[in-house]
Each structure stands twice: as structure tokens, then as C-alpha cells.
Amino acid sequence: MVGSLLRTDQDDGSVQTAWGRKVNAIDLAKDIIYGDREETYGHPGKNLVSIAQLWTIYLHQKYGSNVIVNAEDVCWMMNLLKMTRQMNSPKQDNVVDSIGYLALIDRLGEKK
DSSP states (O other): OTGGGEEOOOTTSOEEETTSOEEOHHHHHHHIIIIIHHHHHOOHHHHHHHHHHHHHHHHHHHHOOOOOOOHHHHHHHHHHHHHHHHHHSOOHHHHHHHHHHHHHHHHTTSOO
16 A cells, blocks of 8 residues: 555655655655555546436435536545645645546546
């Protein structure tokens, strides 16, 4: 797992691997969305579509909304969640996840 190989206790706030290599947020996000998460949960497009369908049903049932949420919407809204968390409590995890959600938009066009 990527997280178990990282140390965030650096004085400058950077992240280093267990082998001492500094890693930036973009590389961490890439490792997550192409590595552990995909191995565990499968191609992200499938999960994002499922989340979108569930959010659409929820909004319709609760508010009578006819809005249809799609997989890209899920990525944007999760990015907003991470932005809000970052404003309230800055952590590199929020930045990494935000980059990851935006990168997943690009992956939606991939064949599964």
C-alpha cells in the first residue's frame, strides 16, 4: 500500500518514501489512482458511475429533483469536498486526493 511506504514527518512538510525519495502530490495521486485503489476496487469509471446513479436517486427521492448526476460530476463534487477540507484543515492528503479526483475525469474515457 502506498500510504504505508510514506513518511510525512519532514520539517518542510514534504512527503518521503521509506527509501528517502521525496514525492510530490501529483506523483502520489498518480500512484493511488493507477495502483492500490484500482487493484482493490477496479476501474474508477465503474465506481464513479455507480456513485452518480445513487446520488441521482437520492436527490430525486429526497427533493423530487430531476437532476441527473454523472461520473464527471462526482469527481468535481468530491474535489469540492477536498477543497473545503483543505480550507478548514490544510493537509497534503486533501491536495493529493483533489488532484486524484481531477485526474479521474480524464480516465473516464478509458476502456474498462
